[in-house]
Amino acid sequence: MRVMVLVKATADSEADGPIDPAMMAAMGRFNDELEAAGLLVEANGLKPSSYGKRIAFDGAERRVIEGPFLPAREQVAGYWIWSVANMDEAVAWAKRCPNPMPGPSEIEIRPFYELDDLS
Template sequence: MRFMVIVKATPDSEAGVMPSKQLLTEMGKFNEELVKAGVMLAGEGLHPSSKGVRVRFSGNRRTVIDGPFAETKELIAGFWLWQVQSLEEAVEWLKRAPFDGDTEIEVRQVFEADDFGAEFTPELREQEERLRAQVAAKS
């Protein structure tokens, strides 16, 4: 099972405050453990929302809204993509992460092809596999 581990923004991350050398060192060690265990598929930090945009879709209209965005608790500061056996395993890994008491993390399972049922036809599955192969070839 794949899980997206979403690190919620804080006032500091939205202000562009960079992590300390100590936190970066501890996070590097934690990420090494994840990689060695075959858990981590990807992981990155994100710039503050002031450097981003949102695109709102309404019918055929597309509206671009510049950041920053008001509700810090709804923003994302970074993410991991993990491969684990269960939500419980993801939570156990996450409990070991070197965050302080002001951090909130959301863990959500990623849909797999079989989750979509009959609507995900053999043709659509083939297209998906072909696209994933193309992405992997560029890595």
């Protein structure tokens, strides 16, 4: 099964400050482990929501909303796509992840819909 692992943003990550090199090195090692295990499909960090835009839909109308978007904890700072056997395996790997942010942070794991789910 494929899952998207979302690194939730924090006030610090949304402030667009410098990225801690030690954290990036630890994350690089973790990504190397994921790749060696054959689980890593993709991984990327996202710029703060102040760089982003949203498109609001209301019938035929479209409205552009400029970032930043609040609250920070509801935003995504980065993600992985993993190919795992099941959700238990995804949780086990996520628990091994270095803390991706200074201070408290969260990772959310969401499975993709697969063709079998739609029939």
